[in-house]
Amino acid sequence: MLASTKLTDRQQQIYDLVRTAIERTGAPPTRAEIAQALGFRSANAAEEHLQALARKGVIELVGGTSRGIRLQSDTLRAVHQRRQQQAQLPMPGLAQLMLPLVGRVAAGSPILAEEHVDRTYQVEASLFSRRPDYLLKVRGMSMRDAGILDGDLLAVQQTSEVRNGQIVVARLGDEVTVKRYKRNRQGIELLPENPDFDVIHVAEGDPQFALEGLAVGLIRNGSAF
Template sequence: MEKLSRRQAEILQWLHRYVQEHDAPPTRVELMQAFAFQSPNAAESHLRTLERKGYLQLQRGRARGIRLTEALPQDGLPLVGRVAAGQPILSEAHLEAYLPAADRLFPEADFLLRVQGMSMRDAGILDGDLLAVQRCAEVHNGQIAVVRLEDEVTVKRWQREGERLWLLPENPDFAPIQVDLGRQALSVEGVVVGLIRRGGKL
């Protein structure tokens, strides 16, 4: 099958999630609203392109006449869940999708994580952004790290002094998280090496 553009891949991923969550495909209007298209015709155009490339079949005359025919493409970087950029939330370890071409944008990255929350706003990391993350065993002070703290995952700026670690937000509305490494279980998932926002790479 033909490869997908980033926008086509985003739409296909959204369609798969919608079907999983609602046990039915969306209408053209719901697709239009989800991606802020100007009209249902724009949504229909994207659906026809996905049909031509073999990822779905359209059933004419039916409001929800979309049948997904292929699994999500497995090229690019895997999107493996969400990271809280506020208070930590339980990591969603299941694979959501693969983002085509992301591995070429960020060749050093191993996976993508979706941000939830605004605690890293002043570092340019906003709710809904995709973070490109490189797996590593060591983090240097000042780096933005993705860490697992007692089975929860968060993204913060790393500041360590001996056994004391501060996970620092980049938003004055949020308090730092202080970690006693001698008492609390913490593991490093990786460091942030890039960011993708809908509409372009930052």
């Protein structure tokens, strides 16, 4: 059972590194980034530890992507419980969030307008480092290499304050898209995580562009409900 899964000190380090990266940027680190952070000589050493974590069931590895690492939703809950038990603290009730699932979004109307909400899900607040406001169903594979796949549910915090490198939900006219955000002197670039897709360039002050939120977590469709 996941609640009794024992990790080595090094495995715990890597797990914490992956979780922190997802909390901070919305995407897991690459093998090379893990190797650099922990002083490994090569990315292969990081891969071996990730494979061990996958065998223990605390992460899932998505093949063919440089950032294809996912935390299991029940893993987060199990680690939370185990750490509290080790500290000999009583287990509090896990806080629940009621999050609307946003479907197709009509141009010119707020993303959380009633007509956009397909249904509402109850999820555990402990799954997210920052409180999300809604779930958005991912459509397409433009963020494949960040481990965000078609049909996944992206947890989004409504905000227009984002930093370079974070994964955001942006509106471009009639379309809502999930991309990595980059701002420079020329304007804004929305970067895909799949070489088959083009960078979207947005001119400064483009009235068709709006930031709808920041990605704060990911749930594989159906896995956490």
